[in-house]
Amino acid sequence: MKRLTVILFVLLCSVPIFSQQKYAVLVIDIQNFYFPEGSLPLVEPEKAAANAFRLIEKSRIEKNPVIYIRHNSSSGMGINDIVKPRDGEVIFTKNEPNSFVGTGLYDHLKKLEIDTLVICGMQTHMCVEAATRAAYDFGFKVILIHDACTTRNLSFGDREVAAADVHAAVLAAMSRYATVISTGEWLK
Numbered sequence: 001m002k003r004l005t006v007i008l009f010v011l012l013c014s015v016p017i018f019s020q021q022k023y024a025v026l027v028i029d030i031q032n033f034y035f036p037e038g039s040l041p042l043v044e045p046e047k048a049a050a051n052a053f054r055l056i057e058k059s060r061i062e063k064n065p066v067i068y069i070r071h072n073s074s075s076g077m078g079i080n081d082i083v084k085p086r087d088g089e090v091i092f093t094k095n096e097p098n099s100f101v102g103t104g105l106y107d108h109l110k111k112l113e114i115d116t117l118v119i120c121g122m123q124t125h126m127c128v129e130a131a132t133r134a135a136y137d138f139g140f141k142v143i144l145i146h147d148a149c150t151t152r153n154l155s156f157g158d159r160e161v162a163a164a165d166v167h168a169a170v171l172a173a174m175s176r177y178a179t180v181i182s183t184g185e186w187l188k
Contacts, residue, residue, distance in 0.1 A: 022114050023059075023143075024064055024065040024114045024116075025066045025117075025120070026067050026119045026120070027083055028119065028121025028128055029123070030045075030049050030080050030120075032077070032079075033077070034076075034080075034123070035080060039075060039076055042151060042152045042163070043163040043164070044150055045122065045150055048121075048122065048148055049080055052082075052121065052145075053082055055118060055120055059118070065112055065114070066085070066086075066089050067092070068085050068089060068092070069092050069105070069121070069127070069131070070091060070092075070094070071093075071094055079091070090108060097127045098127075099127065099130070100138070101134075106138060109140070117135045119131060119149075119178070121148075121149055123150070123151045123152065124149040124151040124167045124170050125166050126151075129173075132144055132174050132177050132178050135177075141179075142177060142178035142179070143181060144171070144178040144179070144181075145183055145186055146167075146171050146181070149167070151166050151170070
């Protein structure tokens with residue numbers, strides 16, 4: 001009886017009480033057309049891409065998937081070299097701001113049993129926001145890395161809105177749908 005108790009104790013201790021979250025890094029539209037020589041340059045895309053690369057590297061080391069989203073475009077469509085995909089990493093091409101529309105992203109995530117998405121990319125106010133909201137609606141836990149995203153100046157009527165203000169406003173709204181943290185906080 002004592003031996004059976006010890007065996008049961010060892011078996012129970014080896015089973016995690018809470019399932020560990022399985023995450024994927026979702027790299028959205030870090031494409032050449034958003035860089036200085038491209039057709040729609042953003043504010044400091046190199047800085048955001050460098051932080052995204054740090055997320056990608058952590059995910060690769062931990063053997064979690066890195067999934068790339070690229071927006072279909074007639075020029076500058078290539079994924080920027082700073083975050084260049086490795087052979088075997090999945091790339092979905094989309095035609096809409098929402099990364100889930102018209103792609104196999106949702107089914108791919110479910111097949112991999114992903115429950116958490118770490119999101120980075122371009123533009124904060126458009127495709128990053130759309131993917132964050134959709135991921136939340138689909139039941140994923142979402143972690144939005146604010147300094148691995150960027151955007152551009154926008155205008156409304158006669159008012160010019162600085163990229164920093166656009167970025168901050170979107171991130172403030174996204175805190176309802178995601179945990180919004182920095183690259184450094186995620187890497188800890």
